Amino acid sequence: xxxxxxxxxxxxxxxxxxxxxxxxxxxxxxxxxxxxxxxxxxxxxxxxxxxxxxxxxxxxxxxxxxxxxxxxxxxxxxxxxxxxxxxxxxxxxxxxxxxxxxxxxxxxxxxxxxxxxxxxxxxxxxxxxxxxxxxxxxxxxxxxxxxxxxxxxxxxxxxxxxxxxxxxxxxxxxxxxxxxxxxxxxxxxxxxxxxxxxxxxxxxxxxxxxxxxxxxxxxxxxxxxxxxxxxxxxxxxxxxxxxxxxxxxxxxxxxxxxxxxxxxxxxxxxxxxxxxxxxxxxxxxxxxxxxxxxxxxxxxxxxxxxxxxxxxxxxxxxxxxxxxxxxxxxxxxxxxxxxxxxxxx
Amino acid sequence: xxxxxxxxxxxxxxxxxxxxxxxxxxxxxxxxxxxxxxxxxxxxxxxxxxxxxxxxxxxxxxxxxxxxxxxxxxxxxxxxxxxxxxxxxxxxxxxxxxxxxxxxxxxxxxxxxxxxxxxxxxxxxxxxxxxxxxxxxxxxxxxxxxxxxxxxxxxxxxxxxxxxxxxxxxxxxxxxxxxxxxxxxxxxxxxxxxxxxxxxxxxxxxxxxxxxxxxxxxxxxxxxxxxxxxxxxxxxxxxxxxxxxxxxxxxxxxxxxxxxxxxxxxxxxxxxxxxxxxxxxxxxxxxxxxxxxxxxxxxxxxxxxxxxxxxxxxxxxxxxxxx
Numbered sequence: 001x002x003x004x005x006x007x008x009x010x011x012x013x014x015x016x017x018x019x020x021x022x023x024x025x026x027x028x029x030x031x032x033x034x035x036x037x038x039x040x041x042x043x044x045x046x047x048x049x050x051x052x053x054x055x056x057x058x059x060x061x062x063x064x065x066x067x068x069x070x071x072x073x074x075x076x077x078x079x080x081x082x083x084x085x086x087x088x089x090x091x092x093x094x095x096x097x098x099x100x101x102x103x104x105x106x107x108x109x110x111x112x113x114x115x116x117x118x119x120x121x122x123x124x125x126x127x128x129x130x131x132x133x134x135x136x137x138x139x140x141x142x143x144x145x146x147x148x149x150x151x152x153x154x155x156x157x158x159x160x161x162x163x164x165x166x167x168x169x170x171x172x173x174x175x176x177x178x179x180x181x182x183x184x185x186x187x188x189x190x191x192x193x194x195x196x197x198x199x200x201x202x203x204x205x206x207x208x209x210x211x212x213x214x215x216x217x218x219x220x221x222x223x224x225x226x227x228x229x230x231x232x233x234x235x236x237x238x239x240x241x242x243x244x245x246x247x248x249x250x251x252x253x254x255x256x257x258x259x260x261x262x263x264x265x266x267x268x269x270x271x272x273x274x275x276x277x278x279x280x281x282x283x284x285x286x287x288x289x290x291x292x293x294x295x296x297x298x299x300x301x302x303x304x305x306x307x308x309x310x311x312x313x314x315x316x317x318x319x320x321x322x323x324x325x326x327x328x329x330x331x332x333x334x335x336x337x338x339x340x341x342x343x344x345x
Numbered sequence: 346x347x348x349x350x351x352x353x354x355x356x357x358x359x360x361x362x363x364x365x366x367x368x369x370x371x372x373x374x375x376x377x378x379x380x381x382x383x384x385x386x387x388x389x390x391x392x393x394x395x396x397x398x399x400x401x402x403x404x405x406x407x408x409x410x411x412x413x414x415x416x417x418x419x420x421x422x423x424x425x426x427x428x429x430x431x432x433x434x435x436x437x438x439x440x441x442x443x444x445x446x447x448x449x450x451x452x453x454x455x456x457x458x459x460x461x462x463x464x465x466x467x468x469x470x471x472x473x474x475x476x477x478x479x480x481x482x483x484x485x486x487x488x489x490x491x492x493x494x495x496x497x498x499x500x501x502x503x504x505x506x507x508x509x510x511x512x513x514x515x516x517x518x519x520x521x522x523x524x525x526x527x528x529x530x531x532x533x534x535x536x537x538x539x540x541x542x543x544x545x546x547x548x549x550x551x552x553x554x555x556x557x558x559x560x561x562x563x564x565x566x567x568x569x570x571x572x573x574x575x576x577x578x579x580x581x582x583x584x585x586x587x588x589x590x591x592x593x594x595x596x597x598x599x600x601x602x603x604x605x606x607x608x609x610x611x612x613x614x615x616x617x618x619x620x621x622x623x624x625x626x627x628x629x630x631x632x633x634x635x636x637x638x639x640x641x642x643x644x645x646x647x648x649x650x651x652x653x654x655x656x657x658x659x660x661x662x663x664x665x666x667x668x
Contacts, residue, residue: 059482157355157358160355160359161358161359161362161363163600164356164359164600164603164645164648164649164652165359165362165363165366165603165645165648166602166603166604166606166607166641166644166645166648167603167604167607168603168604168606168607168608168610169603169606169607169610169625169640169641169644169645170366170641172610172625172629172637172640172641173367173370173637173638173641174370176629176632176634176637177370177371177634250489254489254491255607257491257493257494258491258492258493258607258608258611261493261611261614262610262611262614262622262626262629263626263629263630264629276493276494276497280497280614280615285497285500285501285505286505290501293497293501297494297497297498300490300491300494301489301490301494304486304489304490304491305486305489305490307489308482308485308486308488308489309482309486312482312485315557319557319561321560321561321564322557322560325469325472325473325477325560326472326473326478327473328472328473329471329472329473329474329477329478330473332473332474
């Protein structure tokens with residue numbers, strides 16, 4: 001950043017270009033504004049660097065805000081509506097109105113109430129499975145990367161098997177065997193089948209870290225292995241764990257919805273997936289009751305989109321070249337406006 | 346060659362792990378498949394009949410004998426007899442459904458991979474520009490809309506409201522199947538919406554993957570050298586950067602086949618398409634275990650074959666692996 005702020009304005013603007021010769025040279029402040037460089041360090045600079053990198057990322061913060069709103073809705077669901085999500089609240093297929101904000105289902109249940117109550121289970125299962133999968137991935141990835149040798153061979157074999165086994169069909173088999181899979185069971189199965197990617201990226205990262213000086217010196221000082229893993233290696237993994245967590249959560253929320261949609265979940269649980277299941281079973285779309293189908297669809301899409309935004313931020317933190325690529329657009333525009341070749345990047 | 350042989354050995358091992366899973370899952374669960382059938386007769390069966398049912402499910406003898414019988418039947422492509430369409434063997438149902446699923450997934454993957462990768466190349470080359478900062482997030486967000494939802498929305502808009510596309514089936518009943526333009530056109534017409542819904546949820550992943558790998562490669566020395574030599578932009582972009590960036594993409598493509606097949610299961614359900622998903626759905630409803638287990642094996646096998654093909658493609662594209 002400091003390179004940009006100190007760029008002498010003359011060098012970029014007055015190279016015999018006739019158009020710029022007649023104009024006065026822009027002040028440094030104007031240049032900084034054009035390049036999007038903040039004049040003063042904001043309050044974010046006082047945060048720890050990893051947090052600041054996240055907070056200053058527009059996309060990531062947008063995702064976090066949406067997620068927070070969804071979680072708050074889920075937590076305060078009983079306050080938001082006075083109906084019982086599992087009980088009949090009115091006539092079947094009432095259009096959205098003052099009494100039923102999003103209408104009612106074929107069974108006469110209030111769609112809005114089901115939506116906010118369904119958020120509780122859907123989000124809990126999604127985040128629970130995501131966190132659990134990231135934990136398994138972390139444990140297996142770090143140990144196979146750090147210990148190497150036989151341990152690595154065996155663990156990598158299992159990581160690869162988990163990666164090639166098709167997740168959803170496997171879950172279908174397990175879910176049919178346990179009769180009706182409660183959201184808990186679905187979440188557990190999703191976590192147990194979804195840690196492959198996290199383990200693979202974390203293993204690669206551990207391999208890179210294992211030969212770095214700070215780990216070697218810790219080993220020379222005779223630190224215990226578990227301490228090296230926890231204190232030296234683990235903090236450098238946080239963003240990768242976050243990435244695994246976010247991706248795992250997306251996969252879990254989508255897979256849970258898909259499983260319940262095709263009728264493998266517990267049909268009495270109120271989740272976004274079972275809402276879609278009942279809507280499909282009762283031919284809601286065919287009978288014109290779009291309000292029974294669209295709200296859970298939009299809720300799942302919104303959650304997915306928010307998580308993707310967070311993942312963008314995580315990606316940019318783990319891979320600095322991606323972050324730099326954002327500024328390249330501004331610099332290119334800056335150069336081409338002055339008639340200079342922007343071809344150097 | 347050694348590289349390919351090692352990979353092949355891994356796939357064989359992975360297939361055995363999948364087989365073993367498939368063998369143990371029903372045996373670990375409370376109540377095996379035969380118990381359900383026996384219970385449905387409410388005690389009207391004698392010992393011999395119960396034994397016969399258990400035997401038809403391969404549930405007699407020691408665990409090791411059962412395992413060997415199971416392995417033997419899998420390699421004879423004998424998945425048992427379907428309980429939904431009774432005397433029909435499960436294998437023929439599986440392969441009938443799989444054909445249609447392959448049509449859907451094949452078309453969708455083909456378009457999604459090519460279009461997504463091209464968009465990724467474009468976004469990476471003009472990184473930070475309008476296309477990159479606008480379409481990259483949007484395309485990737487579409488990736489997080491589950492196939493079920495996109496399928497439902499497309500079905501509502503184009504099949505129910507506008508009625509541009511049919512409400513189900515893989516082809517019209519009045520057209521004779523065969524290699525005629527009429528029939529193929531009809532199949533494509535029926536496949537449009539299902540393919541589109543799988544396409545929409547998958548091309549963003551290729552876009553992002555290609556873009557991120559490309560951006561990392563663009564700062565490598567060999568790219569700077571290529572540009573310094575004065576090679577054309579086109580040549581640098583496709584022959585130098587994209588050719589390297591496509592390698593991890595192909596590996597990811599093979600790994601994603603399982604996910605896509607899973608997505609197709611749901612899509613078919615929405616569009617009433619007679620693929621594997623539709624049959625799986627009826628099989629779930631009537632607890633047809635032989636079919637449900639068969640679909641897992643078939644899908645696992647296809648993912649493994651896809652991975653093998655990707656390894657071969659990697660060897661062809663990357664001379665460094667040809668030692």
